[in-house]
Amino acid sequence: MLFSFGHVLLQMVSGAASCFYAFVGFDVITTSGEESSKPTKHVPIAIVSTLVICLVAYVGVSAVLTLILPWNKLTYSAALPNAFAQVPLGFFLQGN
Secondary structure, eight states, X not given: OOSOHHHHHHHHHHHHHHHHHHHHHHHHHXXXXXXXXXXXXXHHHHHHHHHHHHHHHHHHHHHHHHHHSOGGGOOSSXXXXXXXXXXXXXXXXXXX
């Protein structure tokens, strides 16, 4: 068997938790729309701009990670700390 049931279940729960927090975030945007002067105009702009900002952030971090290390050498649990730990920082620490 390629994956164990426990591993698949853990991934499903992690994905469901991420979707829950994303939903809660958009719920905050829609409930804050009551205080807006033009909610029919401002709420869609807020939702689309939030999606665009998150997309740019996720794509940017993914691009930086894969430019630092090949994708197959990244660890699942701590990709950012592992990637930056493997970068030689001697050039930056010389103070030239």
